[in-house]
Amino acid sequence: MSTSGTSSKLTPQSRAQSLDALRASAEGEPLDVLVIGGGVTGAGIALDAVTRGLTTAVVESQDWAAGTSSRSSKLVHGGLRYLQMLDFNLVHEALTERDLLIKKLAPHLVKPVSFLYPLEHRVWERGYVGAGIMLYDTLASLIPGKRALPFHKHVSRKGMERLFPDLRHDAAVGAVRYWDGSVDDARLVSTLIRTAASYGASAATRTQVVELTKDSGGRVDGAVLQDLETGDTFPVKARNVINATGVWTEETEGLAGEEGGLRVLASKGVHIVVPRERIKGTVGLILQTEKSVLFVIPWSRYWVIGTTDTPWKQELKHPVATAADIEYVLDHANAVLADPLTKDDIIGTWAGLRPLLQPGTKEGTSSAKVSREHTVASPAPGLTVIAGGKLTTYRVMAEDAVDFALGDGAKARPSITTEVPLLGAVGLDVQQNWGRRHARTYGWTPALVDHLLHRYGSLLSDIVELCETDPSMSKPLEHAPAYLRAEIAYAVSHEGVLHLEDILLHRTRLNYEVADRGLAALEEISQIAAAGLGWDEDTRLAEVASYTARAEAEAAAELEPDDESAERTRLAAADVSPTATLSPR
Structure with a gap:
């Protein structure tokens, strides 16, 4: 799979060529890495693997980012809530990735966005919240080079009213303003895929893994794929298969015929969209609710408001917002808005499923717990599974997955994705x-x-x-x-x-x-x-x-x-x- 003259264009023709390359692996030289799943983690893995000089293919049963990775809160952030758990390493890791995206990897896709953290008490809460956000900024300051984002600022009630006029006057006595990043999540994924393709990765959507195959020794050595556009089914061979299918993790693991693997539950998060002119404000809000954190995010021509966090027990492909979900988000937003929103103000919604990693792995699974947020495991030789995590740390997850798949061989082929800007960044x-x-x-x-x-x-x-x-x-x-x-x-x-x-x-x-x-x-x-x-x-x-x-x-x-x-x-x-x-x- 030569990278000479490789185009970043994704077309029906490039898809056909990728499928031909996959078919050829069954007859000749196996792929080094077959990635299952075209969300942000799978896309990141494909880029990580191909830039190490590994022959790589990534397949997705629907469109790129069709699942969770197009239905996030569209934030690139360090995770303030982890400071409450004293998980400083995790926050520092996420902040490092946030700043790397803003400064080098994708400065066009990831943009600074500031939020007000409203305060209800004048003295103790300002000190408590201020100290937490100070620590957040301090951890970001440990990253080498110039800061990607400004330091936080304390804001008076008057300043708060200037930045967000539609914040209800009695909702807060002041606020702390801090900065994180926003991103068009689906474009991040498609740009990762195109960047991987530009370095020689094969990439095919509407291509489903329907079976995982094994050699005579019981090692997973490839898969059977189905082209959902034509119905054609064919085998593919790979030295390493990496499962990055999010909420479909257990479903894909089962194709190997093993009892082991990771346990993942789906949790639904809902967002609503209202026109920008409907709420007077130039910054976002972050609000604590009894169930989750609610963000009011300024985005382009509108506001994004969410999210919820409820168990999802239905089919995984098409989660939807219900009337109850929408009412929940409206009620919590209206608790602080001077001019309450109604359902008539909503121009759109989306619902996504978070893959919540459950503690421990199934019996017989070798694993390396690499983060509180994500885990890499191997339910069968030749098969690597990664689950958990969040959009911000996709690059670290990808590096961990490929390192785990290569084992001792990773030392000879280290990840270089900290130095690989995505398409559109250079120039x-x-x-x-x-x-x-x-x-x-x-x-x-x-x-x-x-x-x-x-x-x-x-x-x-x-x-x-x-x-x-x-x-x-x-x-x-x-x-x-x-x-x-x-x-x-x-x-x-x-x-x-x-x-x-x-x-x-x-x-x-x-x-x-x-x-x-x-x-x-x-x-x-x-x-x-x-x-x-x-x-x-x-x-x-x-x-x-x-x-x-x-x-x-x-x-x-x-x-x-x-x-x-x-x-x-x-x-x-x-x-x-x-x-x-x-x-x-």
């Missing part, structure tokens, strides 16, 4: 300097240029090239003017889109950042996608119908009172590429 300052010229040329507002730089970084030059070739691409979508037509074309030509829902859910955020889930823009988006993917009219209309049914089912599910009824309502819409039913060996 970012150049494109920032060209931003004003692009704005004048195409009539783009400063806000739109910022939007493009945040999404593409130095790859903005690719968007400009599309606009130069076809000037109509420089125009906003008629019914979703926050996005250019070029962004849809680019998603098709460079970002691995196979279906219309990939664009609406993961390459843009239209599924939850406009009230109609992007349905008004569907005609224009589908025409651009059809031109790029070569769809005939029947295929285009089928894609429109599939996404429309999904959007309507999600909207109806939000009206249901509980998880069981919401799931039934959501599953009324069929999947565009249904997964195969797995049968443990």
Whole structure:
């Protein structure tokens, strides 16, 4: 698998080439590493492995980041709550990764965001909270080099009212303002995958592992894959198989026919989205609730408010927000807002499942507990499993997983991902300097240029090239003017889109950042996608119908009172590429 001239473009053609490379491994030289799971951890593992000089492939049964990794709180943070548990090493690790992303690896994708921690008591709480956040900042200061983010500041009631006018006057006597990072989680994942592909990794979505195979000695030596687009099933061989499937961890482990492995439970977290103009404020809020932490996060043209933390016992693929979830978030946000929100203010929601690692491993499993947050284990020789963790520390998790898989061989091939910027990071300052010229040329507002730089970084030059070739691409979508037509074309030509829902859910955020889930823009988006993917009219209309049914089912599910009824309502819409039913060996 040569890296010479390897492109970062993800296309149906590159997917076909990746599947051919996977098939070839069964006949010739096995892969060094096969990664199962295309969330942030799997994407990070693929990049870590391929940059060590290992032949690498990563497969995902749906779209990149289709599970938990597109449904997070979209924060890159150190985890203030771990200071209460005196877990200083974990906080320092997460802060190190946060600052590495902001300063070097992905400065276009990860941006500083500040929060107010409201205080209800003048003296003791300011001292207690202030000391905790001081420690948070001090741990960040231990990281070599210039600080990535400002020090925290104490804020008076008057200052608090200036920063967040819509904070209820009697909700706090003052606040502490501190900084963390925000990220478009799905774009982080797709950028990791594209970066891995640029170094020679094979990458294929809609490709499901339906069996894990073993050699005569009982070592896992590969898998059987099913191409969900065609139904074709074929074997692949690999010296190391790494399972990074999050809430599907136990399901995937079972394919090896072993009793061992990690135990993972799913917990649902729900977020709501309201327009930016609906709440007057320039910073975020962090609020303690009886069940979890609630964030009010300024994000682009809107606010993201969440999250919940409730057990999820339904199917894992389509968690949805219920009426009770939405009411819970509204009630807790309204407890501090001067102008209370109503359901009519909500333009979107999403629900994600956290993979909660349970204590201990199953009998017969060799494991290395590498963090309070995540664990790497081996339920069978040749199979490595990683679970737990959080988005911020994906790179550390990836390094730990590959180290564990290689064993003693890791010393000869150490991880280098602290020195590997993601696509769009190198040359970012150049494109920032060209931003004003692009704005004048195409009539783009400063806000739109910022939007493009945040999404593409130095790859903005690719968007400009599309606009130069076809000037109509420089125009906003008629019914979703926050996005250019070029962004849809680019998603098709460079970002691995196979279906219309990939664009609406993961390459843009239209599924939850406009009230109609992007349905008004569907005609224009589908025409651009059809031109790029070569769809005939029947295929285009089928894609429109599939996404429309999904959007309507999600909207109806939000009206249901509980998880069981919401799931039934959501599953009324069929999947565009249904997964195969797995049968443990």
